Structure formats: structure tokens, C-alpha cells
Amino acid sequence: MNLLSVRREVGEFRKRYKWMALFVICAFTFLLGRAFQLQVVEHDHYGAIARENITKTLTLPATRGVIRDRTGRIVVTNRPAYDVYVTPRLLREGDVERIVELMGLTAEERAEFERRLANVPEHRLAHQIRFFTDVRRDQLASLETHELDLPAIDVVVSPLRTYPYEHLGAHAIGYLNELTAEELDELRPAGYRLGDRIGRSGVERAWESFLRGRRGYRRVPVDARGRIMEGVAIEDGRPTRVDPVPGRDMTLTLDMDLMRIAERAFRGHPSGAVVVVDVNTGAVRALFSKPSYDLNELTSGMSRDRYAEMRDPRSFRPLIDRTIYESYFPGSTFKPITAIAALQDQLVDPAARVECFGAYTLGRTRFRCTAQHGEMDMREAMVHSCNVYFYVLAQQVGLDRLARVAQDFGLGRRSGVGINTEASGFIPTREWYERGDQHWRAGYALNTAIGQGDTRVTLLQLAMSYAAIANGGTLYVPQLVETVSSPDGSIVEEFQPRVRRRVHVDRDHLEYVVDSLYGAVNDQGGTAYDARIDGGVIVAGKTGTAQVSERARHDIDPDRAWYLNRPHAWFAGFAPADHPEVAIVVLVEHGGAGGRQAAPIAIRILQEYLGGREQTVTASVGVPAVGAR
DSSP, X not given: OOHHHHHHHHHHHHHHHHHHHHHHHHHHHHHHHHHHIIIIITHHHHHHHHHHHHEEEEEEOOOOOOEEOTTSOEEEEEEEEXXXXXXXXXXXXXXXXHHHHHHTOOHHXXXXXXXXXXXXXXXXXXXXXXXXXXXXXXXXXXXXXXXXXXXTEEEEEEEEEEOXXXXXXXXXXXXXXXXXXXXXXXXXGGTOOTTOXXXXXXXXXXXXXXXXXXXXXXXXXXXXXXXXXXXXXXXXXXXXXEOOBOOOEEEESXXXXXXXXXHHHTTTOSSEEEEEEETTTOBEEEEEEESOOOHHHHHHOOOHXXXXXXXXXXXXXXXXXXXXXXXXXXXXXXXXXXXXXXXXXXXXXXXXXXXXXXXXXXXXXXXEOSSOOEEEOHHHHHHHTOHHHHHXXXXXXXXXXXXXXXXXXXXXXXXXXXXXXXXXXXXXXXXXXHHSSSOOOTHHHHHHHTTOTTOBBOHHHHHHHHHHHHHTSEEEEOBOEEEEEOTTSOEEEEOOOEEEEEOSOOHHHHHHHHHHHHHHHHSTTOTTGGGOOTTSOOOEEEEEEEOOOHHHHHSSOGGGHHHHTSOEEEEEEEESSSSOOEEEEEEETTOOOHHHHHHHHHHHHHHXXXXXXXXXXXXXXXOOOOOOO
């Protein structure tokens, strides 16, 4: 053997040995580092995952608070419903197919199920997630029959919202539906989870944080197949059960009996609204909007066809809340505001007479009246709703003074009722006209004085302003919630009436206007005289007939043109006239004359509501007895 060759082989072996040793050292170093990371650095994270693999968290739903009306009748409550929860980590191959088959899902429902499964975040895979709500009895029977073969499925009895009055008061009460993915990202810190429902409108939305409650949970041990192991304790130091906290109950100021009365009085009219408020507190007694929709339809899942039907203009838009979302020309119900503006600034002697020839000419424009009334003073003009008298008055008062007084009474400003999207309405000013493309014209004041032109109000605003007229000048914030209470009935929070402000008007001027409103209903020849009930509740108020806008007049179905071209019918007033308790506003959309259509409805409602019980005199702050003739 050549000595040089042996030395070269030994050197080559040492060189390879060094590389092998370096590789082994690096490999062990990596393994030790990874072990340190798993055992020490990420111990809590992987420990939690390991525990979740041997435990299962069962949701304990919270009961949402019950809502009652002012007399204690249940308006919204809960009923047991069977919801299907899925724990995605326990799903095995073929389980999705099996669930689809057992529940008889349509192709569309299956696609939605799979989409939601695919979007479950990694950290939620070991948790129960509600995928199906209020399943049918046949679906429930199929699932329970194969319960042992589907460890990923749990059927949980949950409280589901139910609305005994169905469509009555739907806009004010509101409804729930499921969170969207975008909302879930935003609301997760507040405790919301995939599949949770949230208030979408009305009281259900505005008082969500009070009504919702807080869910609980129960952790149970499961075997390798995900089946619950009875009699086995979990000893990981974490709580195995947290009881749910029920939501708070609420009592509203609404009176559902009164709402039912309003519904009966409105029979035969396809669309309109009624608002009734307590003149001495601002409590809202009725928010009736027609047409409406059954809240239970939305809770159990409305079909697309049904939803499209509700959005069809031919259905008179049942989703629209006509009491606060929509604003209208108030027509002649605005005239008391014009009268107060003139009286307060002493611009006119109310006894001064103006002659009505059936129209009033200003420049080259002829402003029409409803009739040729002859000579009238302010009271007679209010009783007979003479436009010419108020045209003359408007020229003396001016547009800006009208706007100031109207806004002082809460018109053209949101009332602050606190639910839904409330329209602000609009009271025009000279500056507004001059700022726009229109040139200022004196005729704008004339139109505003009779509640036309660009003047728009909501029914609730008008009701609160008439309540202020009736109670002697106090404008309240409309109140919809009386109390919040715990499930055991103890009062948690009680709300008191809130005064928005005292309107700037002298008491004797209010008394004069109230007397005029009394005459409109009770003087022979008054515009609402034919609607009064002999021997019934004495009502004071003002009728109105408001022309619909040109845009609305042209945006019509030709088959219904005869109806949609008619003006809106109004009545705004209060009762009993000598000791006012409630103010009422009625709007009959496209009803025609207010005296023939709206006034009979209003007086029928007041007669049935106030006349059927012993009248309670509560108005120590109200206007002294007037019209006691």
C-alpha cells in the first residue's frame, strides 16, 4: 500500500466527519429550539387547542328582554325554537352531505351552508356555531334520529322573538335579523358571534344593549369521536359553566288598545298614519302606520318574493314608517301656527275682518281659496279654513317670522323620539330661497301660511306642536319608553317627561287659537262639524287638505291615477277640548278633503279611547276651559 494514498483517505474521512457532526449538531439545535418554542413560548396557545380537542363548549343562549305596552300587555316576547349548531372541527368526511340530506336543504340553502362553513375563522373551529334557526319538526326528527352519527351537530333550544300583535306597531317596535360578516368584525369585541341576531329597527334596535342579555356556556368532555362523555370531570382550572344573563325588560308608553282602535278606524283606507301623544307629558300613546308588515315574517325568514312584494310601489310601501320617516305638506293644519305668529307680534287685530272673494291676487299670481267665504275675522277664518284670510295675514307676518314660530313649536326639526330614521321636515326661510336658484317671491310666504309650498312636517312633529298648544305652551320631547326592569320585575331605570322648551307665546294668544280650534269642530259650518259626535268627547282641532307634489302626481301608475292624484287628508287636534289629555294627528294619504276623511277617523278614535272610560282631569297646566258653550 502506498503510504501517501493512506494519508489522503484519512484526511478525506476527517473532512466528511466534520460536516456530518456539524449537520447533527444543527439538527439537534433546531429540534431543541422548536421544542422550547412549543413547550414554553407557545405553551398557552397549544395548550388551549389541546384542551379544546378533548372538550366541547355548548352555548347557553340568553333570553332577550320582554317588551310590554303601558298597560302591561306583552308586545314582544320569546318562544322556544330549535336551532342547529355545528362544531366545524368535529365534521368528518361525508358529514356535510349527510346534514344536507337529513335537513332536505335546497341547492341554494346548501350553497349558503357551505359558504358559511368555509368562512369560519381558525380560532372558532372548535366552537359551536349556529347555522340553522327554528328548524321544522321533520328536520328536527331526522337529526335526532342520527344524532349519534353526527357528533358535530347539536340541537339547542333557543328563545326566538315573537310578536303577538303581528303587524300592529311594527315600525315602532322593530325586528331582529342575523349579523352580516362585516358587522361581525366590528361587533365581535362586544361579544357578538357568528349567527347572532341584532335589532334592526324600532325599539329593538335603539335599545339593543338593554334587551340583548349575555350568553353563557357549558364545557363538556368529549371522546375521540366528539361524543360527550358523561361522568367525566374537566380539571383544567377554567370554569365549566357560565350561566347566561337575560336581557332587561322594557315598558313602552304605547297603548296597544289604542293602536287597535286606530286600525279599526282606518279600515277602507289603504295608506296613512295616526299619532297620539299625551299633551301633559309628551308620552307617545300611538304610532300607527298603514300599510304595515308582520314582524313574525321577518323573524322566521322572509322569502325574496315576499320582500320584493313589500317594496313594490303598488303595495303602498309597507316598509315606510309614515309617522316619522316620511314628511308631508301639512296643509291647513299649519294655520294655527300662522295665527300665533301674527298674534304674538301684535301684527293684526284678530277681530279685523277680511273679505274673501274665493281667491287672492298678488302680482300676476292668483291664489285660490276653498270657497267664497265673504267677510271673516281670524276665528271665523280658522273655523271655515279660509285661505284668503291667511294669505292677507302672511303678507303682514312675513316668511321669516312664520319660520321662527313654526320652529319654536318643533316643526322642521327632528323631535328626538330616538328610534328609526326620523325625517327633519322643512320650514323655508327667505335666506333659503335666496341661497338657491329660485328668486325670492312674496308668494312663498302665502303658500307657507297655508302649509303648502316647501313646508313639510312629520306627523309626530305636528302632534307635539298641537300638544304644546293644548297644554299652554310646553313643548315636550316625545317619550316612547317608560321603564327598564330586570326579569324579576324590579325597576332598573324609570324615565321622566323631558321638556324641550317653553314656546314663546302669550297664554291669551294660545287661548284664542284653542277657542278657534274648538269652533272648527263644534261650530255649525266648521270644517269638521259633520264629523263630531253628539254627546261624545268634545274635540278641538283643524282639518287640512294638502295637494300632492307635481312629482308625485306624474310618478303614478295610470291604472290608479284617479286615487293617487287626490290630495292628502289631515286632521290635527286634541281632546277633551276643555281639559286636554291627548293630541292626535291623522293623515289619510290621497284621502281627499280632511273634513270628510281624516276628521271622522280622529274623532272616532278619541271617542272610543277617551269616551269609553271615566275621564280623568289631569291638565292643571293646560289651557283653561274654553268653548264651554
